[in-house]
Amino acid sequence: MSLAMRDTIGAEFQPHVRFDEPLARHTSWHVGGPADAFYTPQSADELARFLAALPRDCPVHWLGLGSNVLVRDGGLRGVVISLHLGLDRLERIGLTRVHADAGVPCARVARQCAKWLLGPAEFFAGIPGTVGGALAMNAGAWGGETWPHVVEVDVVDRHGTRRTRAAREYGYGYREVRAPAAGEWFVAVRFEFAPQPDASAETIKNLLLRRRETQPIGAWSCGSTFTNPPGDHAARLIDSAGLKGTRVGGAVVSTKHANFLINEGSATAADLERLIGHVQTEVERRHGVRLLTEVRIVGENA
Numbered sequence: 001m002s003l004a005m006r007d008t009i010g011a012e013f014q015p016h017v018r019f020d021e022p023l024a025r026h027t028s029w030h031v032g033g034p035a036d037a038f039y040t041p042q043s044a045d046e047l048a049r050f051l052a053a054l055p056r057d058c059p060v061h062w063l064g065l066g067s068n069v070l071v072r073d074g075g076l077r078g079v080v081i082s083l084h085l086g087l088d089r090l091e092r093i094g095l096t097r098v099h100a101d102a103g104v105p106c107a108r109v110a111r112q113c114a115k116w117l118l119g120p121a122e123f124f125a126g127i128p129g130t131v132g133g134a135l136a137m138n139a140g141a142w143g144g145e146t147w148p149h150v151v152e153v154d155v156v157d158r159h160g161t162r163r164t165r166a167a168r169e170y171g172y173g174y175r176e177v178r179a180p181a182a183g184e185w186f187v188a189v190r191f192e193f194a195p196q197p198d199a200s201a202e203t204i205k206n207l208l209l210r211r212r213e214t215q216p217i218g219a220w221s222c223g224s225t226f227t228n229p230p231g232d233h234a235a236r237l238i239d240s241a242g243l244k245g246t247r248v249g250g251a252v253v254s255t256k257h258a259n260f261l262i263n264e265g266s267a268t269a270a271d272l273e274r275l276i277g278h279v280q281t282e283v284e285r286r287h288g289v290r291l292l293t294e295v296r297i298v299g300e301n302a
Contacts, residue, residue: 033075
């Protein structure tokens with residue numbers, strides 16, 4: 001990285017910036033080259049000032065828990081902004097309303113709502129990411145989805161301008177969100193739940209136990225790699241194509257759940273991307289269905 005990159009970051013922000021930061025440290029696949037700059041804002045106000053101060057031609061990327069992204073081995077140019085260590089406020093602000101910053105892990109929302117006897121929020125425990133990522137893709141699990149519970153969101157744009165938008169300004173579907181304006185990112189949300197007297201940590205524990213029985217929890221993966229095509233399941237198509245256990249380098253299709261691609265410890269991002277492409281090609285050849293990735297693939301090749 002050139003010294004010019006350091007010069008683009010003002011002194012106010014440099015205590016919260018790491019340069020040439022390996023993104024393999026921040027992704028659930030444990031792969032990915034370096035970010036020129038890796039920034040962890042401490043507040044939404046600081047984040048807005050940071051964005052306003054950046055040169056307009058400096059690329060900006062957003063990262064939560066790194067569970068829905070494949071960063072290529074050449075890394076990312078510009079600035080990667082990670083919210084989950086700084087924007088982490090979660091509180092009840094009314095009888096049935098909850099405020100959550102974009103950096104709050106979804107599992108924490110599930111646990112806290114159970115304590116507050118609010119729901120249905122158990123499904124958040126099955127989303128291995130942050131609230132910001134869940135908002136960006138309408139993440140869901142166990143039949144529940146994020147956006148049906150959204151009342152309003154706080155966003156920030158590339159110029160550091162902040163605004164609050166009502167949920168009705170957005171359209172959403174399966175793993176899809178249509179925003180009213182381009183170039184805005186989620187900073188916080190207000191959810192609306194309902195009183196749920198039977199909500200409990202035990203319910204969440206049982207759901208997670210069932211998930212552990214069917215998914216390779218603990219392995220290095222991004223969760224589900226592909227979205228489910230209409231009327232079918234990606235895992236079924238991959239399995240019936242005989243692809244469980246298929247390997248490219250250190251990357252392998254899980255034998256426990258075919259929609260999980262695993263880094264067994266030595267995989268590169270290139271291995272995983274080639275395996276993704278191979279699965280797509282074989283499923284399309286055998287079933288006539290082109291699987292679409294749920295995971296985002298970003299960055300430069302080595």
